[in-house]
Amino acid sequence: MRTRKQKIIRFLLAICILFALAFTGLFIFRDSLLQKAITKAENRLATDYNCTLTIKDAQFDGLNGVTLHHIVLVPNQADTLVAVEKVKTSVDLFQLFTGDIQLKELEMKNGFVQLVKNKNGRNFDAFLKKEKENNNESEKRNYAKLAYRLLTKALNLVPTNMTLHNLSLRMDDMGRKVTMHLNDLNLEGRQLQTTINVQTNTFNQNWKIRGMADPRNKTADLRFFNSDTSKIKVPYIDERFNLLSSFDSIHVNVSRIKMEGNELHVDGYTSITNFTINHPRIAKKDVIIEKARFDYRFLFGEHFVAIDSSSKAQLNAIKVRPFAEYKTEKDTLYTLRLEIPKMKAQDFITSLPKGLFTHFEGMQAEGDFDYKLNFQFNKNNPNALVFDSKLQKDGLKIIKYGEADLDKLNTTFTYRAIENGIPQRPIVVGPSNPNFTPLDQISPYLQKSVLTSEDPSFMSHRGFINEAFKQSIVKNIRTRKFARGASTISMQLVKNVFLTREKTLSRKLEEILLVYILENNRITSKQRMLEVYFNVIEWGPNIYGIGEAAQFYFQKKPADLTLKECLFLATIVPKPKKFMWQFDNTGSLKGYANQQQDFLTNLMLRRGVLTSEDTIGYKLPFTITGRSRTFLKLKTVTDSIPVDSLFIKEMVY
Template sequence: MVMKTTKQKSILFLKILIVFFIVIITSLYFLRDTILNEAIANLKSKMELDYNSNFTVKKANFEGFTDLSLTEITLTPRNADTLFSIQKLRTSINIWKLLTGEIQLGTLEVQNGFVQLVKKGNVKNFAAFLKKDNQESIKSSKKDYAEIAYRIISKVLNLVPTDMKVENLVFKLDDNAKRATIKIDKLILQNKNLETSLHIKTNSFSQRWKIKGYADPRGKRADIRFFNLDTGAIKVPYLDERYNLISSFDSIRLKIENINKSGNELHIDGFTSIANLKINHPRISRKDVIVKNARFDYRFLLGADFISIDSSSTVQLNKIKLHPYLAYETIEDTVYKLKIALPKTKAQDFITSLPDGLFTNFQGMEADGAFNYSLNFQYNINKPKELVFDSKLKKENLKITKYGTANLNKLNSEFIYRAIIKDVLQRPILVGTTNPNFTPLDQISPYLQKSVLTTEDPSFFNHRGFINEAFKQSIIKNIKTKKFARGASTISMQLVKNVFLTREKTLSRKLEEILLVYILENNRIASKERMLEIYFNVIEWGPNIYGIGEASRFYFDKNPSDLDLKECLFLARIIPSPKKFMYQFNDEGLLREFAVKQESFLTNIMTRRGLLSLEDTIYKQQTLNITGAAKSYLRLKVKDSTAIDSIPTFDEFSL
């Protein structure tokens, strides 16, 4: 009897609950238009008060229980261009999600509209919305990256309808007359199949694209491809005018296989691939950089206090495959980590996989053997001196069998050197004994050799082209200043840059320099003594002055073997800016105070290192005199040439 009563009570409770939901749903049904109009009124007020913008909807009403219809929707910031305008929008909302406070769209139809971002001078029609976002982000103190990311992704995907039809919707960008428009002629998402055609137009080109693939916003999966409907590659709009970056590709594929939050970690897995990517930018390379095939199999991991790309991810560049690990951690301090693991790779596969245009001096190079490589980088912003930079390369019968454009073997024989300054080829310099200005190493003053090695590369005879500690200090300095404020160039690197490369400040030149130096030093192509000898005979030492033979005569009218210590210290100090040597002197032809201090500093370093003795420094009693043709570059005070005794005396006037 008790059991029956309990069962009856349960049935009664269930009936009451059902009636309660029916009443709520019925109330919502009859009040839905009132609630909708009130929500629009609140949104209008919020746009006006918080964003100083005008939000209008000409007509809004429900069609059925969940279908919502809106016409002539606009958002216009005060004293700025309209942000968006849509003629007709129809959508359905998941009522059950709405009851829990979530907005999830079911279907969406959009007809005739535009969204535009406009910047005129310093006035942006979207500025108020950016400021609001910044203020809200500042208020947030402790961040749980996994939770924040998952919440944002979920909200965005809930706003992506499962069925969608968009016609004649245009996205416009106008950045002070730098314009780009993306017109969606037709976009259809039905039964998780996506297909759309786009018309892209900028000041410089017009193209038609097609996007096709699979999209399941509720299952958090997608597989989408971009193609060009016209002939040629897909050009990326806006970047060419805004950043002088010209880029294009044949096709892109983006696949999201999994978005899953398990415990305190968020996992995002998938891959993206691109075919025939072409990039052109003056800071990257003077030529088009072409990547034929690239693929990134990614696994993003986010936790409460870290964001990372897991080491199980793979980057493939033609035949090269490597595993990257990147992390941003805030567990105790803010720490940046980067690890790269390149498994055993055939040397020839590596050479042929290098992007065209980025390593032009390696074209035609051939090699035997294999190698693997690893890099470990770690930077703690609160403990910069503890920076980790560990680079290792392990070779297996690695041998260069044929050189490309940069034939490193030429260092062992006579060759013609021509400097390139601001794209202008300078006069030819014969590096060899046939040239009377060429000076063998044993005929260069030991003082000069010691001085130059001290200023440019003290460990030249001991390193293999690079100095890890110098790299570390360079990285620390550049991170602190947020710019490239310090390099870590060795004499080996300067030699390669002078003889085989140009002085252009591009990523391409720097990467080529690093690889060429490694090959030169680690394959012992030329001895250290020969490398130093060439360095002394090719570097710029003044206006149109190349090599120590020309420099010693230009400044002091001497042979390089006859230079004294003071003259050698001067020549070593001006290497970074040889064409500005005249600013070292005052109008009397004497070294300025800052130059004297530099000279003294260099002398003290060399003395402490045992490169100079007390007897060597007797020169301090002497004065540096520029006696060669360089003297004409000094800005000397003109002395009064009138003889004192030519002025008439008082007695002469009285005669």
């Protein structure tokens, strides 16, 4: 009778024999399995992607090694996508059997990947089509599992030891060509190093990559820099988008990719030095960020993707704590919170990117401040938008202004509008100009009309209106374009007097900061700001200031303007050069123009800005009488006389 010990031994022996037989069978039929896998790949590429994959030779080397020769992937009726002379790798036999492949070693030489777009289309279009939707809704919405699965599969395809020789990535987008060629890349003992030659239609550089890469432990620490002392230029986007950008070096670190409970954590940091960017929509000159670093923690949950609040961003001496989240658990929510901890105002000024805030160069400040922004947008309920911006000051004071001399608002100065980069005729803002009109000599109706239509709370706000920003954001998101701004009179004044009309990011950011300084440092009074505003803004073609406008439209002085005339002037402020389109061919206001003025009048009546006595005579016929009338497309006398009448008149004579 067998003992229990003997039974266990026999059982283990049977298991070992079974595994040995299975392994032997797997070893014997491994070439068949390899050919089957290749055939499956060929069929899928042909069926799903309309491509032809050919592999001239495929065989096992040793126990786990696989060598492929002359691999070519060609989309039908398009340029070759991939061509490689030799690929040698090692694959675990059981992984090959299960399909969960994890590469250990990889050797690849003499080949290229080629992305081409021409008049016939793109040779990679088939690979951009959407995958079939997953019927399991909960799985589709589980961002943590989805991200972890994708990252794991991608990293499993990165071998722990790798040698690449004479390989290229080629891109040709309608003649915009980029070739990134590496002679040798080595990854051994987690250490990676390579040099990449980058050639475009505009430059030729050699980039170096050095550092640590450990795909199995999901960590990396890599540095990108140029082989000489010049900056790395970013290819393709200079020709494609007219965007020039370069940098000294980039440091990328991934310290952890790990599932913790139902959340995926991705931690690390990235830094860049002397990042330079140039584009007409950003600024007129190079914008330079000397040092920037982002210590990140990305979180993926079942229903959300987020940048955790423990993340830190730093721009020179400016430190920011961000939190951003996209959440779909109930409603689709977009959340952004930013916090700048208490810092010295002077450090903030000197840390601003060079070239982006030219009017602040040389500015000096004292005191400290901190800042917080809270923004949330509910896609299913846009009107519930949250926009809360708070600046806390501690002895904050500007003691020296930069290029923008804000003190000039209190003196006589010369204003020159800029149109398409060309300075217009000089306008003296002061008593020496006969058209200059002090505020107390401007019709109260005009002041009330313009304030109501442009900035009702001008006399009480500090340059910005949070509610206006909120409504502007909601409107722009709904229309998916910049359909509404939130400019106050303070912002319009700064834009006209100190800045240009160029539509750049630089100009808009400078406008915001200059308005804050103007409104919060008691540089001038609200009355003086309004007076300058009325005397510098454009009221028509080459018409600047209310003194010129009153003569141009009505042959009057600003003090003598009627309510109806003031309403008209207020409605053309947004588009003064197009005033003529408000009139028909008889010189009368069109219906929509009358409706616009009626709306403004009723609004002022409801707010108590006007009384019913102010509107006496409001319905009397309105017309313009000054030189502006020559801009109207009026019907001539002959246009109004019937043809028969002209014929009879000619017969009589």
